[in-house]
Amino acid sequence: MDSTDQNAAGEPQVPNSERDVRAETVRRLERAMGELGTAAVARMESRLSWFRQMSAEDRSWVGLVAQSGVAAFVDWFKTPGRGRPAITVEVFGTAPRELTRSVTLQQTVDMIRVVIDVVENRVEELAAPGGEQQLREAVLRYTREVAFSSAKIYARAAEARGAWDARLEALIVDALLNGDSEQGLHAWGASLGWTRTPIVAVTGGLDEESESGALDDLRSAARRAGHDVLAGMQGDRVIVVLGMSEKTTGDDAPMAAVRPLVGMFGSGPVVVGPAVTEMHSASDSVRAAVSGLRSATAWPDAPRPVLAEDLLPERSLEGDPDARRQLVEEVYVPLRDAGSPLLDTLSVYLEHASSLEATARMLFVHPNTVRYRLGRIGELTGHMPADGRGAFVLRVAITLGRLAESKATPTE
Known part of the structure; x- marks a missing residue:
């Protein structure tokens, strides 16, 4: 039978000599698995400062991921006809989902490099005679699969986090609009990384053609300016709550913070609520801004943006x-x-x-x-x-x- 014939399972037949070399390499890898995992963790301790600064629990989880990565590689290398390795389940499935919040994607890449370096540095020792190139190629292919799987995991985590953040933002905006001043608002804001004060609310309309991406554009622009930001839709209006950057100071600070964002709102008035000093007081600013938006049509020549306090007569006549x-x-x-x-x-x-x-x-x-x-x-x-x-x-x-x-x- 030619070496390229297939067996009953439909997999390519490996020449006896190559199969024997692989089998011997596998035995050597299996004997060295524990040692390789330990060496990888030791290398991370010495080379990665972020690893040394982690909690003991998170370090143990990272070490377990490294051990699992080595074990999964050996198992995959043992059966060359198996196809792509199931990296996500076999390697990252050992760690809790919360680990993606403790370890960034860049840190994961650094960790992978360390583990691969440990294996590559011992290829001559681990591979059976004549199997060095075979092991190196397998390591390179496995490294690529781990990198792809890491990116997928972090992309899914970011997508889920983004969806959760959007829901939480909408919840906070609803609570502020309804006058909820519970202390829980501080915890919700903290979970979104909210740290800045004073706080000011802005509201306006959105054009239908730009509505889908307008909230993301508003958030991005506000964050680039150094503000904390929450944004949510309320019917046909958008409500934005800004924790103003420390660079925005003075009596005109609310207007200075809002002016760069005005172009992202739709046509019509843009109303700025009064600045407040705490999250649980932000409902006052939100309600004032929304009241001002409702009554702004009574002052056609109002500036854009306009302070809710400059609309006091119209708001009063409207019933505020x-x-x-x-x-x-x-x-x-x-x-x-x-x-x-x-x-x-x-x-x-x-x-x-x-x-x-x-x-x-x-x-x-x-x-x-x-x-x-x-x-x-x-x-x-x-x-x-x-x-x-x-x-x-x-x-x-x-x-x-x-x-x-x-x-x-x-x-x-």
Whole structure:
């Protein structure tokens, strides 16, 4: 029979001499398996700093993987007609799934190199006479299969981790939108690697044609800028929560963090909630941003992005109790507490089409007195009565403040 004939199992016949050489090499490998595994672990201890820094439990698992790798190679080498080795089950199946979180893909490659180096350095000793080339070729083929299997394992782990992270992000965004302030939010955020504060929420729409990849693009852009980020879809809007980078500082920090991301939102308004200092307070920022997005259509000329606090009048008219309370506390109450001249002057000024002279005549004061009082109103509230937008904010605040006081005062 020719050496290339097939046996009953359909496998190529190996010449007797080659089969004998392989059989002798297998016996030598089997005798040296324990020694090779131990040598591989010792080599990792001396060459790989990350291995030395691992916990004792993880080191023992890595050592077991190395031992299993050697044993699986010997078993595969014993039967050349078996085809590709089942690396995933025979080698990595011995370790827990959590090990992929302790050992990176690059570290796995380093580990494989060490194990293969140990075997290759002893080829002359391990191979039967005349079988050196045969063993080297088998080692190279096995190394390639281990590398491919490692990549598959880490790809599957990354895919599963990515799917879990996306679900967890959606869960956190839902909790924040619904006002959940449980301490569990800290644990959820920590599991996603969330460490940065202050925190600010951003919301806007997405164009239908870009919706599928827009969330990934937003996350990538935010992370490149050094921010922690959560993103989730809520109906036709996207909500992004940013833990701002320490490089983003100052009073304008929220807007500075958001401006580079605005182009990834769809057409329409993009609203930025107030900055908060803790994760469990982030629901305040999320609710403000969502409220601002709902009411932003009432201010067609609003900047993009726009702060939710700049939309307080629209949010109040739309029915947001937080916005109403904030307008009363930050605008009406300071004017009321400053004394009747300021509040009376503002009321008359707004009622008389923002005319200094008409206001002065109605109050029997000099126009310069009116001008001074209007300046004081701007200092107290941050809104200038002579400005169209400022006048609108002040008018809504006064109306809400008077309504609140009338409800608080019992009627006769």
